[in-house]
Amino acid sequence: MAKVLSIIVLINLLFLKANASQIEYDGYINIRLEHSLDGSDIYTDRGNITIQSLRSGVYTLQQKPLSIEDRNKLRVLAADNKFYQLKATVISNEDHEEEFKSYVKACMLAESEMTDQLSISLDYTGRIITVSMGVASTSTCEGALVPIDYLKQFVTSVHIRHSATGPTPDTASYIEKLEREREAKERGEVKDNRPFLAKYWMYIVPVVIIMLVTTATNPEGGNAGGGSGGGGH
Amino acid sequence: MALIQSILNILTILIAFSKLSLCLYEDQIGKFDWKQSYIGKVKFASFDSVKRIIVATEENVIAAINIKSGQILWRHVLEDQPGNTVELLDVDKEVVTVTGGENTFYVRGWELNNGVLLWEWCLHTEATNAKWGIYKDKLIHIVPVLNSHLEVTEYEVHTGQNRGASSQISTPWVIDLSKCVLAETYWSCISGEDSTGILYYLNVVSNGNEASKIYKKNIDLLIGNVPGKVGILPFKYTEPSLLLTRNNVGRLVTLNEDNIDVLENSFPLNSITIVNGDQRLVLGLTLKDQNLVIKTTEIGIGENVVEAEYSENLGNPEPIVGICRGTACRLLILTSDNVLCLLQLPNGKMLWKREESLSNIVGIEFVELPVSELDASIEREFQTNSNDILSMLYNRVVTQMKQLTTFLSGKQITSNKLVRDEFGLHKLILAVTKVGKLFAIDTLTGDIIWSKILDGIAPFTMIKNEIILIYEQRNARYPPLTAEYVLIGRESATSKGMLYRFDPISGSSKYGIEKLPYEIKQVMLVPYEDENRLKSLLILSKDDTVHVYPNSADIIIKESLASLYLYTVNTEASKLNGYSFIARENEVKPVSTWKISFGQAEIVAVSARPSIERVHSQGRVLADRSVLYKYVNPNLIALATLSEDPLHKHVLSVYLVDGITGLVIHSANHKRAKGPVHLVHSENWVVYSYFSERFRRVEIASIELYEGVRQSNSTAFSSHALSQLPQVETLACILPATPLVMVATLTERGITNKHLLIALSNGAVNELPWIVLEPRGPHILPGPDENSIPYMPELPLVSEATINYNQSLARIKGISVSAARLESTTLVFVHGLDLFYTRVTPSKTFDMLKEDFDHWLIVMVLVGLIVSSYITKQLASRKALKQAWK
Incomplete structure (x- = not known):
């Protein structure tokens, strides 16, 4: 056995x-x-x-x-x-x-x-x-x-x-990234990747404020505006 | 959708960077924090005038202390310990010090008033047993070679110029250095054990070219022939002199070439000399029935004995130095518990004292304060054991009557101030020091509430750190039961265990110091309470027997044996052992269940999660709205080992081990990396720092553990049930500083972000958000999204994140943290040569109004708005009415 x-x-x-x-x-x-x-x-x-x-x-x-x-x-x-x-x-x-x-x-x-x-x-x-x-x-x-x-x-x-190899600071890719950005800047290819709002917030905010102020002072106008907006849909 | 996304992006960037700026306003200095500076155990001291005392200490510190207040006027923390000590302190027109060790000595001159360094030179010489002296602007360095000769070298004090090179004096009678002293320029030794011996002495400073003459005197001719062991002690006097001791009394011997003189008087061994004009006083101190006996002998005139009151909380006194002006004298004394105090003579009043043992703290615990008496009586009102209506009514009436009487008599106001506040910001810090003195320190003011000398207690050694454990057996939440803590150390003489159980609020102890008849291997606080709400201790002794403290808790331990596990770390054999327990023959026996053996590698750091830490969020929400669950194992032990390797010099290995089953959850190695290793383990992550030999820089690495998208045991965690190993993510950064201590913040419910507190070698304690070190695994999208910061290989250590702002802390040894009852706040206590206490708020004070918050303004604004809304409502309705009539 x-x-x-x-x-x-x-x-x-x-x-x-x-x-x-x-x-x-x-x-x-x-x-x-x-x-x-x-x-x-x-x-x-x-x-x-x-x-x-x-x-x-x-x-x-x-x-x-x-x-x-x-x-x-x-x-x-x-x-x-x-x-x-x-x-x-x-x-x-x-x-x-x-x-x-x-x-x-x-x-x-x-x-x-x-x-x-x-x-x-x-x-x-x-x-x-x-x-x-x-x-x-x-x-x-x-x-x-x-x-x-x-x-x-x-x-x-x-x-x-097995024991894994511990991490090391990744300096190479970071320097590469910086280098790429610098080169891009030198070539003038700097493309503004920022989203729409981040780029134009300084224009949008005053417009919004003006709109708010005008609607608040003129309630009838605001109502009318709202109504027409609804009609648009 | 894109718009919302971009708004979110901006917000996250703003929040992320606003968290990094954690600075303090100028008027907030000292509001939440306090700092106390210490110097350590005094080794040499000297009065420079009636204003200052210049001291040099065993911590390699030189300082000037104000005679009136005991405050430090200036302080210099010299080369780091160990090995470096102060060898000589000489105060004249300037302060001269010789410090160093290991064959390198620094000779420095300091300005008396402000402690400015005037000059400095360095000396490389043989260090063992060397003695130093100063004689007429010459620094004398004497190296005795046993049974052979003395090597005497003279240096110009200011420049280090070696005038006569070194000379060798044949001294075959130098046999035992404990029987040799240097009396100014006279090298003196005694031979023999008793009165039949001989006193040899010679002047090491040669006058002209003639060789130094050696004088021999028979001891029995000097101090008579009485049985008893004869010793020799150095003594400072107006002339070169020494003390010959026998049977605990000393006889003063003055040396002057061939003339040797013995004074008639006999003195206590710890005597000192004070010169007051023509008067020469010798002072000795003894303790008698908690009274200080000061014996003053005026040479050539007579004796005077004064008794003075002496505090119970001070150890045996020893005078160091004294000064007299007219009839008023000041005497600086050092006690066996390292307290430095100044006595006023002749009345013996204590002018001030400095608790210098606090410069070496080996155990810390935060204590929550009890509720006030009024609150306690209200609680008692509803806390009855019986459900009988009549008894409950009776109970209420009685307690309410008591409350009324205390209210009417106004006793409440006079009751002690150690009462819990609403936010738990007021606590007590229990600190036990290396000499075995226990302190309770108020966190609000930094005052010492009480102190207690624990005779003969010594710390355990755990991975090069010295620790005395303090455990909370019962907290202050159960009035009328008082809080109870237990302190565990070892007896310095026998290494057997010692316990001290006490009430942390009053400092009183019902049981006193308890000596255990065995050596302690491991101690565990059992998390089960008995009927008195007392948690018991389970002690594993060196011979692997289990002891329960207090004995009455035996039953509770036996009931809960199945869920008790223990591990031990054996640093000598580099082993980890796990134990479970069984009850056999009415006894609790340990069963060895698992073992990890690291072979030749040396265990350099061990870290377990704080037992009271709570993890609020069980997972992390990913970009696709799924949840990545954290691997939160309360039994996880993180440890680091260092091994020497022929190829990679040193290899650092980090292991994450389950403390119940002994399973290695994860292991990682760093080649060509060495210590010092600092390891922090909190929630589901581990952070460790090490020195990279390859790049010659300090690096900091993090490991984070995730269970995955499914949580295996969601109700209660069990180490036995492991469905799969956790996902491991790692990251490493460069730390542009040298860390001394690393600790993670701790809050009540774990909602607040985690920050790391890193004490740096430059004396700053920096706060570093964990988010900066968080591994950027595949679950985190790159870019400004999901609350993450782009990876930078070098960590930004911003000076605004220094929690001790401009108050540098010397030789930081440890940081203790405690959670306040306010979720946002962590209490931080940093100790080393300095003590520093402050609060940190990792996520800012989101649950607190600012202290300059304008309550009146908001009330007025609200009232104004309500009133104006009513008025406009009226106006609008009137206008509507008018329009309707049109």
Whole structure:
């Protein structure tokens, strides 16, 4: 029975195009996954992730389906509104091990039919700073009883998250913009882009004021004007 | 439509730029703000005449203080700490100072009257253990080399000319520098622990060409052979002299070549000399039952002991310097809590005092004042626990009778002035200083309402900052219950936790200082109140055990365990740890839930949102009338790390981490960027400043988080439910100044615009609208639209936006903000060497009438308009009637 039942090989396309080229050191990393299904400190084997290349984000994920016993445990955990705990042990090429714990609400995991997301965050050198687990959901639960069929097999997606390059002041385009404006001015092509009102407000305002004053002093005229306006429509 | 659009455009431009001009009218100076200047703990002091005291302090400050009032006449803040200290102060016709550190010293001469710099020269020399002295216009610099020799160099004071170069004097008896003093030009040391030792001394200034002679004297021949440890202390006297100490009394030894003289009298160790004509007085101070005992010994005549009252709020006194004219004497004393005060002798009256510990504040909290007694009794009238009609009636009658009697007796007028005002502009500032003194400062006047010395308390160190925490356990909104605050520090001797729970209004404490039997790792104020409206503290100790304070709150904590989470920042190991809690065997246990490890990188800044901050608008309306929702995560922690890199020198990384789940929401790195890093986190954005090594300039960057067009959990935010990662937008600008501290404004309901308050190294605190730093992502249309300003790579720091106008503030260490009850206003308290308090109104005073608002004019205009409308109505009807008859 203890055979590898599912091997998923995925290439994380998203990070291939976005940040892949930024890390300078590429490496092979193995992550051992263990979980605690009863809220205690005893962790049992869940699976294994092998990242062939951090840069390209190619990884292999092996996870066994849960045994009946484990499914029952998880069901109880979900009903009691407790946490499902995960322990990820990162083994890098130099045989250096580091443990990262993470947790989700068991009921959320159960309700999502064990669809979870593992996010592996890297710093700028490509070193793993944390492994955290999450369940994609828009709301939380406070304990839930789910059918035991839901709790068969983890459907895990792994996200390798690189550190983005921080912003820098964009002086080049600003200088370019100033340069363009200056050139345009020199060529005499300065086109007044201001809207109509901004250009001619000094003429419009007196006219409006005069109109207001005349209508106010001569109510009959104003009425007549209004009437004719209505007729025009 | 185009017309409306263009009107809008003009309006937005006008509004945007009007917000940038936040200046003050001349007659408003000092109306909303106050400034207090300090000098720090006094190291050297000298009376220059009967008018001034010249002081040099441990903050590397030189100042002149008015004897009559204690005011600063002039002050010079010299090179920044640390490493730079004042080594010598000499007051004669001019003030001579030697300041510096790390092998560079500055010798300066200052004019006495106005503190103008007269001359200055610089000296590069060995610094360790050096001693400085002034003798007849010569600056003497002595570097002792243990077990070997002294290196003595003389310089012309005014020019720095080195006359005789340096000379080496063989002194193999210089073994321990704590047993050596410089008495004017005599270098003196003692050997041995007790009376069997020997006193060596030599004159380092050689007369002519002959080598300095070393004199040896047996200590038992000088001060007798009594058991006890013998020490040596420097002493200023008319002749070169020192104090030989044993069993807490000192014997005065005067040195003159081979003639050595020991005075019969014995003095307290902190004695000083005052020369008054021919009289030579030696003064010593001791404390006895909260009374100050001043022992005056007139050399050759006799002793005189005076007792004077001494305030409870002052620490142990130590005299620094004194002066006498006739029978009237003035004595400058420094207490262990860094208070500088001037005593009038012989009656011992305190003329003035300066609370110099306020120059080093390590914890700040704003306190809301309680309602007045009358308001409180009205509130009590409707606040009954029973629903019985009779008891309610009884309650009302009783309280109304009380109100009537207080009204008739006129007691209300005399009640204390610490009463809440309508707009919440009057508050108290609790400030705790590094020496462990707690102050309550009135925001309106800057007066100290009360102070309290907390013996043996020391601050925690958190990312190079020293902090003492103050938490609000209960605010003043629940009369008759008084407000209660708790202060948390560590014991200086053992590093174990120390708590002080007190009433912030009166300063009284029912419990006193409580010592905890463990070291504190993290403290959290639990947001649940007990039946007395008291919030409890959850303390995680160094050995990962959970403690609840007060103990009675155990039940509340256990009930709410499922929603309590905690994180710790370990700067030594560069780790972040998350904890949740479980109740096991009647005890609360922490469970480690997540961890982030930054490896070799060093954590340089951490910022969480202020817990009381409210975000009023949940989204941003776009040009197409859709809403872009903000990602407002109350559990988000922003932190910055710096790591050394062989290729990029330094790399700055900024991480946004969810404090509950430990998920890294966003991370960004800046290569070739180093600290100092200042990080501000507010609403859905983070702003940080750093130094770019590539361009050699200070840059300021911002990150803004949006959820998108759909809000995932609109009712209540939960970190566990994350449907998708937020959209991140970033921007960077050049900051043409060096920031020291950065803080975002805070208002009651978060409707008002956010501004950043940036304290700059030139002593200005600038207000910068957040809108200038807001990332111009694809959701903001370019051009003068949608309330945005065109991007400029270099931030405009306009001088009108300096909130402290022309009052430069020295060595700003922190800015604290608090929301007034008036939505437009934020109260700002800037501390450092100076204290400055003011109000800022980021969106102008939209909810306030100007103080020069003319109420009479508007009443008269209104009355006039009503009257004229009636008259015209009459006239019009008459005219209409006439026309109808035509």
